[in-house]
Amino acid sequence: xxxxxxxxxxxxxxxxxxxxxxxxxxxxxxxxxxxxxxxxxxxxxxxxxxxxxxxxxxxxxxxxxxxxxxxxxxxxxxxxxxxxxxxxxxxxxxxxxxxxxxxxxxxxxxxxxxxxxxxxxxxxxxxxxxxxxxxxxxxxxxxxxxxxxxxxxx
Amino acid sequence: xxxxxxxxxxxxxxxxxxxxxxxxxxxxxxxxxxxxxxxxxxxxxxxxxxxxxxxxxxxxxxxxxxxxxxxxxxxxxxxxxxxxxxxxxxxxxxxxxxxxxxxxxxxxxxxxxxxxxxxxxxxxxxxxxxxxxxxxxxxxxxxxxxxxxxxxxx
Numbered sequence: 001x002x003x004x005x006x007x008x009x010x011x012x013x014x015x016x017x018x019x020x021x022x023x024x025x026x027x028x029x030x031x032x033x034x035x036x037x038x039x040x041x042x043x044x045x046x047x048x049x050x051x052x053x054x055x056x057x058x059x060x061x062x063x064x065x066x067x068x069x070x071x072x073x074x075x076x077x078x079x080x081x082x083x084x085x086x087x088x089x090x091x092x093x094x095x096x097x098x099x100x101x102x103x104x105x106x107x108x109x110x111x112x113x114x115x116x117x118x119x120x121x122x123x124x125x126x127x128x129x130x131x132x133x134x135x136x137x138x139x140x141x142x143x144x145x146x147x148x149x150x151x152x153x154x
Numbered sequence: 155x156x157x158x159x160x161x162x163x164x165x166x167x168x169x170x171x172x173x174x175x176x177x178x179x180x181x182x183x184x185x186x187x188x189x190x191x192x193x194x195x196x197x198x199x200x201x202x203x204x205x206x207x208x209x210x211x212x213x214x215x216x217x218x219x220x221x222x223x224x225x226x227x228x229x230x231x232x233x234x235x236x237x238x239x240x241x242x243x244x245x246x247x248x249x250x251x252x253x254x255x256x257x258x259x260x261x262x263x264x265x266x267x268x269x270x271x272x273x274x275x276x277x278x279x280x281x282x283x284x285x286x287x288x289x290x291x292x293x294x295x296x297x298x299x300x301x302x303x304x305x306x307x308x
Contacts, residue, residue, distance in 0.1 A: 116210075
């Protein structure tokens, strides 16, 4: 996968969590996803289609990280994974892919976004069906980790 | 959501499971998804984008139903939710949305498909972020149930 595709997602996530949720997300080292997967409790996933690429983008949160982020975004203490958390994760997924889409379009890589879906369930894992590599970007926050996966087939 | 969108998915699923997995999938009554969700163990989800619509399509299997379907498709007894099951669910998701895409294009509703993602985890649930209604199609097989969700925003 073209590395030009990675940075727009990375930059957008950090910006959005900083402005919307006063949360510093520290990026770890990007890697190519191997067989074994990381697990999380809430995942937002969105499909991407373009003239030259198709793919999917997902963001998987641990319970502790998303409860903290959602509490800050909503201005009230969230302590359960419920419908409000689903809405927050759907919104984050939309905003991140929308922001990345804008930056990628400026590079000449235009694509359309589908509608986000949110999966909730203790310790689930997500696998993207791609011919090309799936890139994993891990992030640390003070209240827990989350990770982003991007796959785009040319 | 336009009801014309539903039948192509329904017809394609029944055909694919019948031909590929010798499985009779009996459709139940389609309904508009309300707050509470059905749960499943493996879900394939794919994003859809078109000139006039965007949305997502998902198919959620119980463990018993997908193990039976995968056993028949692969010609060997499958008894664990593993990477092979992920591949089967990704393939079914792709085939169903590809088949429905073809039928919808014949009706003048063209859209592109993103890449499928597969979620695995005991008793997870999926929520589609759509302004329009999400349609749920329940199916029964002799080895367990599965359900399809379609959301398309105009």
